[in-house]
Amino acid sequence: MDKKSILCIGAGYVGGPTMAMIAAQCPEYKVTVADINAERIAGWNSDTLPIYEPGLKELVEKSRGRNLFFTTDVEKGIREARIIFVSVNTPTKTFGSGAGKAADLQFWEKSARLIAEQAGEDKIVVEKSTLPVRAAEAIHRILQSNTKGLNFAVLSNPEFLAEGTAVADLENPDRVLIGSMVTPEGHNALEELVEIYAHWVPREKILTTNVWSSEMSKLVSNAMLAQRISSINSISALCEKTGADISEVSHAVGMDSRVGSKFLRAGVGFGGSCFKKDILNLVYLCECCNLHEVAAYWEQVVLMNEYQKRRFAERIVKNMFNTISGKRIAVFGFAFKADTGDTRESPAIHISELLLGECATLAIYDPKALANAKADLAGAKGTIEYCSDPYEAAKDAHAIALLTDWKEFAGYDYRKIFSLMEKPAFLFDGRNILNHKELFEIGFNVYPLGKQELTHL
Ligand code: UDX
Ligand code: ADP
Numbered sequence: 158m159d160k161k162s163i164l165c166i167g168a169g170y171v172g173g174p175t176m177a178m179i180a181a182q183c184p185e186y187k188v189t190v191a192d193i194n195a196e197r198i199a200g201w202n203s204d205t206l207p208i209y210e211p212g213l214k215e216l217v218e219k220s221r222g223r224n225l226f227f228t229t230d231v232e233k234g235i236r237e238a239r240i241i242f243v244s245v246n247t248p249t250k251t252f253g254s255g256a257g258k259a260a261d262l263q264f265w266e267k268s269a270r271l272i273a274e275q276a277g278e279d280k281i282v283v284e285k286s287t288l289p290v291r292a293a294e295a296i297h298r299i300l301q302s303n304t305k306g307l308n309f310a311v312l313s314n315p316e317f318l319a320e321g322t323a324v325a326d327l328e329n330p331d332r333v334l335i336g337s338m339v340t341p342e343g344h345n346a347l348e349e350l351v352e353i354y355a356h357w358v359p360r361e362k363i364l365t366t367n368v369w370s371s372e373m374s375k376l377v378s379n380a381m382l383a384q385r386i387s388s389i390n391s392i393s394a395l396c397e398k399t400g401a402d403i404s405e406v407s408h409a410v411g412m413d414s415r416v417g418s419k420f421l422r423a424g425v426g427f428g429g430s431c432f433k434k435d436i437l438n439l440v441y442l443c444e445c446c447n448l449h450e451v452a453a454y455w456e457q458v459v460l461m462n463e464y465q466k467r468r469f470a471e472r473i474v475k476n477m478f479n480t481i482s483g484k485r486i487a488v489f490g491f492a493f494k495a496d497t498g499d500t501r502e503s504p505a506i507h508i509s510e511l512l513l514g515e516c517a518t519l520a521i522y523d524p525k526a527l528a529n530a531k532a533d534l535a536g537a538k539g540t541i542e543y544c545s546d547p548y549e550a551a552k553d554a555h556a557i558a559l560l561t562d563w564k565e566f567a568g569y570d571y572r573k574i575f576s577l578m579e580k581p582a583f584l585f586d587g588r589n590i591l592n593h594k595e596l597f598e599i600g601f602n603v604y605p606l607g608k609q610e611l612t613h614l
Contacts, residue, residue, distance in 0.1 A: 158236070158237055158238070158239055158277070158278050159187060159237070159239065160239050161185055161186045161187065161239070162186065162187045162188075162189070162237055162238045162239055162240075163176070163179065163186055163187070163188045163189070163238055163239070163240045163241075163242065163353075164189045164190075164191060164234040164235060164237070164238035164240070164241045164242070165188070165189070165190045165191070165241075165242040165243075165244055165285070166191055166192075166231060166234070166235075166241065166242070166243045166244065166245060166268050167190075167192060167243065167244035167245040167246070167264075167268075167285075167286070168190045168191070168192035168194070168197050168198060168201055168207075168227060169192075169197075169208075169244060169245075169246065170208055170210075170320060170323070170430070170499065171244045171285055171286065171316045171318070172190055172192075172242065172244035172285065173190060173201060173206075173207075173208060173213075173217075174208075174210060174213055174216070174318065174323040174324060174327060175242070175244070175285065175316060175318070175327060176188050176190045176225065176242070177213065177216045177217045177219075177220065177225060178216065178324070178327040178328065179353060180219075180220035180223075180224050180225035181216055181219050181220050181225075182356045182357040183224075183353055183356045184220075184223075184224055185224075186224060186353070187224050187226070188220070188224055188225050188226070189225075189226045189227075189228060189234045189237070189238065190225075190226070190227050190228070191227075191228050191229065191230065191231040191234040192227075192229065192231075193229065193231065194229075195229050198227050198228060198229050201217070201227035202221070202227050208497075208498065208499070209496075209497060209498040209525050210320065210321070210323045210324060210496075210497070211321070211322075211324065211496055212324035212325070213323065213324055216324055231268075231271065232271065232275050235271065235272050235275040235276060235280075236275050236276070236277060238280065239278075239280060239281065239349075240280070240281045240283060240349065240350065240353075241272060241280055241281070241282050241283065242283045242285045242314075243265060243268050243269075243282060243283065243284060243285060243286065244285035244286050244316075245264040245265055245268055245286055246264055246286065247260045247261065247262060247264065247265060247286045247287060247288060247434075248260070248261050248434070249261065249433075249434050249437055249438075255441055257437070258437040258438070258440055258441040258444075259289070259437075259438070259441045260287075260288065260289050260434070260438050262288070262289075262292065265286065265288065265292070265296070266296075266299065269282070269296050269299045269300055270299060272300060272309070273299060273300050273302065273303040273307075273309075274303075276303070276305070276307055276309075277305075277307075278307065279307055279308045279309065279310075280307075280309055280310075281309070281310045281311075281312060281346045281349060281350070282296065282300060282309055282310070282311050282312070283311075283312045283313075283314045283350065284296070284311065284312065284313045284314065284315075284372070285314060285315070285316055287315060287375050287376065287379075287431065287434070287435055287438070288313075288372060289372070289438050289441070289442060290369055290372045290373050290376070290442055291369060291372070292372065293311045293312075293313050293336070293338075293368045293369075293372065294368075296311050297309065297311045297338070308342060310337070310338065310342050310343055310345070310346030311338065311368070312335055312336065312337050312343075312346055312347060312350055312368070313334075313335070313336035313337075313368045313371035313372050313375075314333070314334065314335050314336070314350060314371070315334055315371060315372070315374070315375035317330065317331065317332075317334075317375075317378065318330075320429065320494065320496075320497040320499055321494060321495060321496030321497045322496070328357070330358060330362065331362070332362050332363070332364050333354045333358050333362060333363045333364070334364050334366065334371050334374060334375070335347055335350055335351060335354075335363065335364070335365050335366075335371065336365070336366045336367055336368035336369070336370060336371025336372065337365065337367070337368055338367075338368055339367055343368075347365055351363055351365065375435070376435045376436075376438055376439045376442075377439070379431050379432050379435040379436070380432075380435060380436050380439050380455055380458065382420055382432070383427055383432040383433075383435075383436055383458050383459075383462070384455075384458045385420040385421060386420060386422075386424070386426075386427045386462070387427075387457075387458045387459075387461035387462055387465075389403070389407055389421045389422070389423045390423050390424070390426065390461060390462070390465040391461050391465075392406060392423070392607070393423035393465075393606055393607030394464075394465075394468060394607070396607040396608060397472075397606075397607060397608070397609075400609060402607070402608045402609070403423045403589070403606065403607025403608060404423075404589060404607070404608070406607075407421040407422065407423065422562075422588075422589075423589065423606055423607045424465075424504075424562070424587060424588050424589075424606065425465060425466060425469045425504040425505075425508060425560055425587035425588070425606070426462045426463075426465040426466045426469075426504040427462055427493075427504075428493030428494070428500075428501070428502040428503040428504050428505075429493045429494065429499070429501060429502055429503075430499070430501040430502060432502070433459055433462070433502055434502075436455055436456070436458055436459050437456075437459065439455050440452045440455050440456045440459075443455065463507075465504075466504045466507045466508055466511075467507075467511065469504075469508060469558075469585070469587055469606070470507075470508050470511035470512055470515075471511075472585065472604060473486070473512065473556065473558060473583075473585050473604075474515055476583065476602075476604060476610070477555065477556060477583055480515075481512065481515045481516070481517040481555070481556075482515060482516040482517070483516060483517075483518065484517055484518065484554075484555040484556070484579075485517070485518045485519075485520055485553055485554040485555060485579075486512055486517045486518070486519055486520070486554060486555065486556045486557070486558055487520045487521075487522065487544075487547070487550040487551045487554040487556070487557045487558070488505065488508075488509060488519055488520065488521040488522065488550070488557075488558050488560060489522055489523075489547060489550070489557055489558065489559040489560065489561070489563075489566055490505065490522075490523050490526075490559060490560045490561025490562070490563050490566065490588075491503060491505040491506075491509075491521055491523040491526045491527070491529070491530040491533075491560065491561065492505075492523055492525060492526035492529075492561050492563075493505075493561070494561065494562060495561055495562045495563045495564060496563075497525065497526075498523075498525035498526045498528075498529060499526070499529065500526050500529040500530060500533055503526075503533070503560075503561075504560060504587075505530070505560040505561065506533045506534070508558070508560060508587075509521070509534060509537070509541075510534075510537055512558070513534075513537050513538065513539035513541070514539075516539065517539070518539070518540040518541075518542070519539070519540070519541045519542070520541075520542045520544050520549075520550040520551075520552075520554060521541065521542070521543050521544065521550065522544045522545070522546065522547045522549075522550040523561065523563075524563060524565060526561075527543050527545070530543065531543055547566075547569060547574075548569075548573065548574060548577060551574045551577050551578055552577045552578075553577070553578070553579055554577075554578050554579065554582075555578070555579045555582070555583060556582070556583035556584065556585065557574070557578075557582075557583070557584045557585070558585045558587065559584070559585065559586045559587050559588055559590070559591065560587050560588070561588065562588040562590050564590075566590060566591065567590050567591055567592070571591075571595070571596055571599055571601070572599055575599050575600050575601060580600075581602055581613065581614060582600065582601050582602065583601070583602050583604065584596055584601045584602070584603050584604065585604045585606075586603065586604065586605045586606060587606055588606070589605050589606055589607070589608070591603075593605050593608075593611055594611070596611075597611035597612075597613075600613065602614060
């Protein structure tokens with residue numbers, strides 16, 4: 158085992174980009190990323206990476222084959238590494254106790270057992286995937302139950318990168334958080350990990366805490382970000398009823414430096430792999446601690462998000478003369494946000510299902526997420542067309558439902574799009590990224606989110 162060798166188990170949205178950054182910044186370390194999914198690994202070793210992320214291809218190419226390697230041989234990776242990051246998926250449990258809320262830790266536990274089985278020397282194990290508070294303790298117990306007398310230190314090092322800006326977030330993080338056990342071994346392990354990040358992150362941005370504070374901070378960071386979105390989305394509903402304009406309200410409220418302007422964009426609801434899952438984890442933890450009022454408080458953030466998606470679909474039906482049966486609706490954007498092909502928990506999934514439930518025909522266009530959209534809607538009943546061109550999607554459509562904030566949507570020729578559509582033509586801007594006045598002048602009936610509609614009807 159080389160002291161300067163790192164393994165990451167799990168080559169997903171977190172593991173892949175994070176290890177590519179460590180390899181680029183720490184050329185003296187050998188960084189290996191291992192995954193049981195052979196197709197994913199083949200992707201990481203090819204010109205077409207398995208995930209789309211601006212700047213990622215260049216970053217990977219910088220180190221791949223030099224000190225960055227992708228492999229399916231997890232066992233060998235474990236034997237050779239000193240520091241093992243575990244970044245496998247921790248979905249919400251769908252069965253048994255805690256179903257629908259608690260995290261399913263089976264992939265994590267499998268990895269921990271494999272580490273204990275394969276290790277021949279002491280190692281540092283780093284939690285990279287979000288885990289419930291006090292998970293590190295359980296993992297430590299599994300690792301220490303090895304019969305070889307080996308010692309393992311478990312660190313919590315949550316990832317705060319956001320998709321679409323992963324490379325920039327990794328390069329210049331607001332902070333790096335590392336939690337360790339309050340023991341001499343824990344402290345030594347922590348120093349080894351700090352040393353790696355200190356290659357490019359200023360020391361004052363590297364926070365060290367106890368392991369439970371670190372696990373908790375990850376859940377709370379995501380819960381508070383999601384809470385801001387649900388708060389502003391709840392007010393968008395009120396704006397539509399009262400004549401206030403959500404963009405003006407967001408702007409005015411966000412200018413108070415105590416509130417701050419970020420994460421106050423109203424939309425069709427938050428998606429992504431983390432927010433809902435982490436809040437539900439928090440809710441479950443509160444319930445387990447008999448803190449029912451606290452649990453209900455945070456659960457409302459998720460319930461408000463469900464309401465926002467439903468509200469958007471219902472607004473479409475109501476304004477299109479109470480029926481969309483047999484009508485073609487062009488869906489612009491399926492990814493959960495711009496600049497990613499990821500559709501996990503995307504509001505587009507639920508909204509599409511609701512529209513299909515009303516017997517609409519969907520024509521879906523997304524610049525990066527069409528393959529995922531197809532997989533997400535594979536079981537949905539109804540007629541769905543997947544279009545590689547937005548103008549093709551809009552042809553003969555009665556309405557456009559804009560669901561993702563892709564910049565390119567604002568640059569289309571909407572005169573041409575209008576001419577291709579059935580009349581009256583409707584446009585529901587679920588992200589408020591288009592020029593509504595101009596669209597109205599072209600002839601569209603425009604329904605921005607959280608603002609008064611502009612209609613010719
Ligand atoms: C999030 C956290 O930001 C990141 O720190 C954590 O590590 C993982 O979860 P991510 O899911 O990639 O990152 O995306 P994020 O940019 O946070 O957006 C989440 C969702 O909220 C998206 O669907 C986005 O469209 C939506 N959103 C965001 C809004 O609707 N309004 C906003 O103002 C901001
Ligand atoms: P995240 O967004 O947290 O990175 P992903 O689902 O994108 O989550 O990635 C998790 C990866 O972990 C997947 O590629 C999956 O194949 C991998 N994985 C799950 N279990 C194991 C395991 N036991 N050994 C190796 N890789 C695993």
